Amino acid sequence: MNILDNWRKRHGGGQSTPLASAAGSDPEGVAELLSECALLRVRAGQDGLQLDDSPASLEALDQLPPRWRDDPEELPWLGNDAGLYLGTVIVRTVPGAAWHIWPGGHPVVRLVSGREIRVVEAGLDWAVTGAPELSQVYAEAAEA
Template sequence: MNIPFLDNWRKRQGGTRAVTLAETAATDPAGLAEVLAECELLRVRAESGGLELDDTPGSLTALDQLPPRWRDDPEEVPWMGNDAGLYLGTVLVRTVPGARWDIWPSGQPVVLLASGREIDVVGAGLDWAVYGSPELSQVYAEAAEE
């Protein structure tokens, strides 16, 4: 998975070799959570809409109410969806007991719930960015019930 800000994070870590998300998940779960929580494009778009993302379930509800102006730019839609999914995952990991980041062999970040269920948060974010459904708050609510 190509995550543009990952290069900046790698530089901050002082490493010269490529660090994969899977290696980071195994050796530095907090570092992985930090990387995945950046969601720079989403945070900029939310702020321009008057919304501060505070990594809480309430912010997911507020995001669901944003006018989907990113749909006017077909190149922005997948980036916005990726960031929305990573933000959804960030909220889940920070607020749902036992939830944690995991990395599929393909490199896709997912959230693993205490029940063992995996949530493809990036897929959910892409659906939200393209179609508006399912709402991010709905995905969160269903996951938090487990």
């Protein structure tokens, strides 16, 4: 059972409940789902870092040694979680920022200006290459 199945189960939806539809009817539930980032939270915890959904935690993540790059199977999952965590921090701390789910279930963060940040792609790039830093993407969103 994956994270989406768990969310559907908790929110009474069947297998056919699309995430995009749920975003409109239950934005808090979708935000909860997207903020879980279990793998990232576990790996950060192993390095003594407690992720508290703050901009400072993004800076701390940027400083972690990238041990996940040694595991090609884990790398994309951790990058995905990093992107969702980045989005979570933006949504919780940047006024007016909100999750937006594209058709097909692709989550992005939409700022008040209408600009959309592809946080999952940013997280994957960060996990693979270290750039852009998560804190840098956050700073750009906070300034927009």
